[in-house]
Amino acid sequence: MSTLLTIADVVVELPTPRGNLRAVDHVDLSLEAGRTLGIVGESGCGKTMLSRAVLQLLPKKAKLTGRVMFDGQDLARLAPESLRRLRGRDLAVVFQDPMTSLNPVLTIGTQLMETIQEHLELDASAAMARSIELLTAVGIPAPEQRLAQYPHQCSGGMRQRIAIAIALSCEPKLLIADEPTTALDVTIQAQILDLLAREQRRRHMAMIIITHDLGVVAGRADEVAVMYAGRVVERAPTQALFKRMHMPYTEALLAAIPKLDAAPHTPLPAISGRPPDPTRPLRGCSFAPRCRYAAGRCHEAKPALTSAETPGHLYACFHPIQMAAGVDA
Amino acid sequence: MMQLAVRAEPLLDVDHLVVEYGLGNKTVHAVSGVSLQVARGETLGLVGESGCGKSTLGRAVLQLRRAKSGRVLFDGEDLTAMEGEALRKMRRRVQLIFQDPIASLNPRRRIGDIVAEPLIIAGVKDAAERKRRVHEVLSAVGLDPELVANRLPHEFSGGQCQRICIARSLVLNPEFIVCDEPVSALDVSIRAQILNLLEEMKARFGLTLLFIAHDLAVVKAVSDRVAVMYLGRLCEVGPSEQLFAKPVHPYTDLLLQAIPVPDPDVRPVEGVAVGEPPSPIAPPSGCRFRTRCPRADQRCSAEIPELREVAPGQFAACHHPLA
Ligand SMILES: Nc1ncnc2c1ncn2[C@@H]1O[C@H](COP(=O)(O)OP(=O)(O)OP(=O)(O)O)[C@@H](O)[C@H]1O
Ligand SMILES: Nc1ncnc2c1ncn2[C@@H]1O[C@H](COP(=O)(O)OP(=O)(O)O)[C@@H](O)[C@H]1O
Ligand code: SF4
Ligand code: SF4
Ligand SMILES: [Mg+2]
Numbered sequence: 043m044s045t046l047l048t049i050a051d052v053v054v055e056l057p058t059p060r061g062n063l064r065a066v067d068h069v070d071l072s073l074e075a076g077r078t079l080g081i082v083g084e085s086g087c088g089k090t091m092l093s094r095a096v097l098q099l100l101p102k103k104a105k106l107t108g109r110v111m112f113d114g115q116d117l118a119r120l121a122p123e124s125l126r127r128l129r130g131r132d133l134a135v136v137f138q139d140p141m142t143s144l145n146p147v148l149t150i151g152t153q154l155m156e157t158i159q160e161h162l163e164l165d166a167s168a169a170m171a172r173s174i175e176l177l178t179a180v181g182i183p184a185p186e187q188r189l190a191q192y193p194h195q196c197s198g199g200m201r202q203r204i205a206i207a208i209a210l211s212c213e214p215k216l217l218i219a220d221e222p223t224t225a226l227d228v229t230i231q232a233q234i235l236d237l238l239a240r241e242q243r244r245r246h247m248a249m250i251i252i253t254h255d256l257g258v259v260a261g262r263a264d265e266v267a268v269m270y271a272g273r274v275v276e277r278a279p280t281q282a283l284f285k286r287m288h289m290p291y292t293e294a295l296l297a298a299i300p301k302l303d304a305a306p307h308t309p310l311p312a313i314s315g316r317p318p319d320p321t322r323p324l325r326g327c328s329f330a331p332r333c334r335y336a337a338g339r340c341h342e343a344k345p346a347l348t349s350a351e352t353p354g355h356l357y358a359c360f361h362p363i364q365m366a367a368g369v370d371a
Numbered sequence: 372m373m374q375l376a377v378r379a380e381p382l383l384d385v386d387h388l389v390v391e392y393g394l395g396n397k398t399v400h401a402v403s404g405v406s407l408q409v410a411r412g413e414t415l416g417l418v419g420e421s422g423c424g425k426s427t428l429g430r431a432v433l434q435l436r437r438a439k440s441g442r443v444l445f446d447g448e449d450l451t452a453m454e455g456e457a458l459r460k461m462r463r464r465v466q467l468i469f470q471d472p473i474a475s476l477n478p479r480r481r482i483g484d485i486v487a488e489p490l491i492i493a494g495v496k497d498a499a500e501r502k503r504r505v506h507e508v509l510s511a512v513g514l515d516p517e518l519v520a521n522r523l524p525h526e527f528s529g530g531q532c533q534r535i536c537i538a539r540s541l542v543l544n545p546e547f548i549v550c551d552e553p554v555s556a557l558d559v560s561i562r563a564q565i566l567n568l569l570e571e572m573k574a575r576f577g578l579t580l581l582f583i584a585h586d587l588a589v590v591k592a593v594s595d596r597v598a599v600m601y602l603g604r605l606c607e608v609g610p611s612e613q614l615f616a617k618p619v620h621p622y623t624d625l626l627l628q629a630i631p632v633p634d635p636d637v638r639p640v641e642g643v644a645v646g647e648p649p650s651p652i653a654p655p656s657g658c659r660f661r662t663r664c665p666r667a668d669q670r671c672s673a674e675i676p677e678l679r680e681v682a683p684g685q686f687a688a689c690h691h692p693l694a
């Protein structure tokens with residue numbers, strides 16, 4: 043299989059009134075064609091900034107270093123025009139709030155057809171046919187009628203489906219879904235995740251799913267990267283990760299999810315406190331103030347990403363968890 | 372009259388409550404005949420998809436939205452018949468916590484004043500007494516009163532804002548709190564902190580809770596009993612353990628299957644959840660779930676299923692319950 047995306051030593055910094063904010067801190071990741079990578083972490087840990095770095099859609103004042111290689115091209119070196127053509131065609135994105143990618147004053151049909159015609163050489167009637175086909179694929183009933191409607195006439199779940207239809211319209215090689223279901227109900231979440239999985243298989247598309255819920259990626263990603271305070275702190279093939287988590291943060295994230303098989307009123311193992319202020323980076327491990335295994339070196343130095351025994355499993359911790367973690371946490 | 376598994380006199384007794392909204396010349400049937408009871412000291416969880424009427428029900432319990440018909444008995448007194456001073460007095464005993472913690476705090480007021488506000492409305496004139504109460508509840512929710520009282524809401528994270536909201540809801544020493552999706556807007560890690568805090572506050576202050584959420588696992592973590600709502604009506608009510616182990620209503624079953632399991636060996640079954648709830652402006656005839664129900668037949672569109680006891684303490688409104 044060939045590597046589609048390589049993120050090498052990416053750093054994103056943002057100037058703020060409180061000082062320089064390092065949103066992404068030396069991240070390395072790669073993704074092969076047709077595979078799914080899950081990126082998991084708490085709010086503010088840099089997931090969105092990382093995906094925006096890949097899309098080259100960072101805020102203007104942001105400073106990006108490192109390299110993003112997509113399909114053999116260094117995205118930072120592409121001319122704005124080539125970049126625009128690439129986004130929407132080979133590289134597509136779905137955001138948490140579908141209204142970010144939908145235009146409230148244009149009908150759904152216009153938006154779909156515009157995207158299709160901008161990137162593919164199709165005449166109006168072919169673009170229309172393709173729009174209807176896409177809306178059908180994402181599970182929108184009576185698609186012909188939907189084309190004439192505006193986004194506000196649709197429910198949140200419908201809007202997300204439409205945003206996905208637009209993202210899929212030009213057969214992208216990579217789809218980045220940034221918390222595509224966080225704003226939705228569990229039932230609609232399940233539908234949207236099913237939809238993404240189905241379309242991915244059908245199109246042999248690579249996908250990055252970003253979420254704060256390990257449950258969302260468990261059954262759906264080939265590989266998982268856990269982020270904390272701008273860094274990737276653990277990365278592994280999904281099976282290997284859930285079989286044995288090395289990083290205390292990953293274990294804590296999993297333990298904090300309410301489990302259906304736990305008795306009511308069982309206290310949840312919450313992670314105390316919250317992530318450090320990203321404008322005030324810590325000298326030691328960023329997780330140290332909240333980590334129950336923190337000791338000695340943890341407060342003095344940053345643990346580097348280290349290889350575990352299982353191939354492809356990396357973790358950044360001085361005192362990795364010893365026993366099999368499993369789901370019993 | 373239905374009696375939903377409540378031992379003694381319930382603290383809250385909602386009886387055939389109907390709440391509607393006018394929308395142009397149409398009617399939104401938000402809550403269509405809901406009856407439920409909450410015993411003193413109990414937590415009743417209320418789950419259902421977006422738009423099914425959970426918040427409307429919660430607000431109607433507090434009389435923030437008046438019902439079209441039905442009764443809300445609190446400690447034996449009918450709130451729907453109360454007005455003015457009598458209602459204001461009652462309201463001190465019943466509080467509300469909202470889903471969006473940041474939006475529910477006035478951005479220009481200091482935390483100390485925000486938390487003290489219910490005391491002022493209730494007519495507590497002694498400033499020293501107010502300050503004492505504010506400090507007490509802020510400490511109770513895990514915030515340092517000295518550090519936070521003079522700061523503004525924007526200086527706090529979502530989780531901290533929810534702690535502040537909880538402190539404000541506790542300041543009048545209420546008996547009953549409606550928690551309307553208090554953790555839906557929070558991350559997994561902070562969510563666990565707030566759920567634990569609510570449990571702790573409940574024990575410490577002897578509270579009774581109506582806990583609204585759309586996530587069944589979250590609801591189970593804190594509830595003694597759970598009520599499942601769909602498009603303005605209750606589908607199923609029962610003790611948490613029992614309802615989760617043996618759901619009998621097809622909708623409860625669907626909600627349970629839709630929860631993502633954090634275990635890669637449990638492959639998500641694709642296609643369990645289909646369709647979206649129909650519009651509450653023109654709800655389906657008969658069983659409102661029939662347009663998405665795999666078991667629906669003729670009878671389901673002709674006849675409204677009533678809640679019936681299917682196992683001790685477990686009630687379901689379905690013509691063809693799961694065995
Ligand atoms: N002020 C209003 N005017 C008209 N319709 C309303 C109003 N408030 C709510 N509704 C409608 O009433 C129905 C029930 O709404 P409600 O807010 O109670 O649902 P909910 O279960 O709390 O949903 P959510 O999970 O999204 O919070 C919905 O269809 C909603 O659109
Ligand atoms: N436009 C911006 N300007 C300044 N700081 C930002 C901006 N967007 C995000 N940040 C900060 O960058 C960090 C990472 O944010 P983000 O990537 O959005 O996190 P996540 O997606 O994981 O929740 C956070 O500290 C956030 O406050
Ligand atoms: S390096 Fe130390 S503080 Fe950091 S996660 Fe590992 S044990 Fe915890
Ligand atoms: S009454 Fe009929 S439609 Fe309604 S839940 Fe039961 S089987 Fe399904
Ligand atoms: Mg984000």
Ligand SMILES: [Mg+2]
Nearest residue numbers: 425426427551
């Ligand atoms: Mg609501």
